[in-house]
Amino acid sequence: MKCGIIGLGDMGSGLAKNLIKSGFETYGLDLDPNRLGAFIDMGGIAARDIGNIGAECDAVFVMVMNGDQARSVMLGKDGLVSHMTAGSAIILTATIKPHEARAIGADMAESGIHLIDTPVSGGFPGAQGGTLTMMAAAPDAVLDLYAPVMAAVSANIHRVGDRPGDGQTVKACLQSLIGAQFSATFEAAALAAKAGVSGQVLLDVFSSSSAGCGVVNNALEKIIDRQFTGTGSSIHTMHKDLTISMGLGEELGVPLHTAAAAMQIFHAGRTKYPDGDNWVCTRVIEEIVGAELHRNKAK
Template identity: 35%
Template sequence: MSNTATTLGVVGLGSMGRGAALSALKRGVPTWGFDLNPAACATVAAAGGQIATSLADLAAHCDAVVVLVVNATQTEQVVFGDGGLARHLKPGSVVITSATVDPTLPPQWEARLAEQGLHLIDAPVSGGAAKAANGEMTVMASGKPDAFAAVGGLLDAVAGKVYRLADHAGVGSTVKMVNQHLAGVHIAAACEAMALGIRAGAAPDKLYEVITNSAGNSWMFSNRVPHILAGDYTPLSAVNIFIKDLGIVLDAARKLNAPLPLAAAAHQLYLGTAGAGFGAEDDSAVIKLYAALTGITLPARKDAA
């Protein structure tokens, strides 16, 4: 019998974690989930997954566990807290941390887990909820060769692309940090550009159609502007997430003496949007800050009474 992982656990069944679990199940991987949200658990259970009653319960059944929670604090609590994974996983198991975190943290987690005979793969993800559900996420992974050998094909079961970036933890989070720099700036730029066009009298839907077929387009413009056109700011990724993520980017840049004026300006826009009361809304709500500043009228929600 191979010593590679065969049963996957997913802690955190939000949009990305739920998608990862559903993707693994579609590909025939025995999958356990854990989340405090009963509705998220029910979705995974309905697809054939098993739902753990605790982290210890999940650890007892799984060879590898993806931790897809919000931030570093939650990751550390899940992995190292009382009743956490590190206390209950069998030796040789793999912890896959996927939250966007300070790149200096995964190497510390890797060393702590190694002391207990456990592996770590630093594996942030990108692609959004739809790609997660379809098994098309991009995984930016780094870790020791033994960790990749132990995890077997489980990363491939939840992703369209798995990039193995280095033989030690931290590089995956570095690459994700760069991705979040660009994503945060691109969303802010998309909102600013749409606000400019609306202010100047362009029809928002026509503006979107033209830009998505022109050189000024970006993935974030084509993905986020439809939320604005629909007047639907239900948070698929919230403004507050980019306050956190661009904060990580700027903190790292300060340590490296690397100037990031565009990231700093975007961060201020997210802070301003949150300050205006929209922090829990979709990150495309940055355009609401521009609306408040300029008086433009944004598209109304289509299903509004």
């Protein structure tokens, strides 16, 4: 199979890296010439445009930021659906609203092109390491056919449904939990800083307790080392994901109290530090209390 990737940012570049590593001829497209240059350097083929990717590839990953971009890339004028052959597949790895994925699937239904709705989790490390978790929704026969392509970028492929939107629904549930975990970590870090506890002590205790997990441990590591930018986890992405979670809760009439609190913390962080990563939310709380958490000591 020939593969394509639209969107070569922090996540898409990781998909590309691991597809090429697994031996797939891989085409890529991105608006940023620096990203495209890095993709070429790793062995990828720069596509002329979306139509070129569609015409050349059997499977195309779409890793864009939102539902409008996904729809444009897939169904817009000269979009993928206009150029891909029957039996090929679009693998939607972007996180968008469930109803947007359902609408895209409905509009693709007569095209003969498969849609695999599979948002991912694992962030920048997972994308670069090929260890992403996929929440894949498509008929089993389609997932069986494209399993080798998906396995090249993922360590865990969960079959969560057979319809477009099923994958996005599971991702919205997951992000409501992760957002709450992040926010609780940010608050605990600020509490420890104000109390004069060192970051290393807090990390040692948290990581060896029942509260320790990948989300909490990674966030706390970034906080105590003051790594608030350049970690591959832009605050805009999590803010967008929480917006999707909250929207799904409103649509279904489900109260999401802790996710709502997390949403406000991320909103504050994005407003004050729009170029920061997720962990920069801690700085907003630290500024309120007048203390910072560092690895060796609080300041």
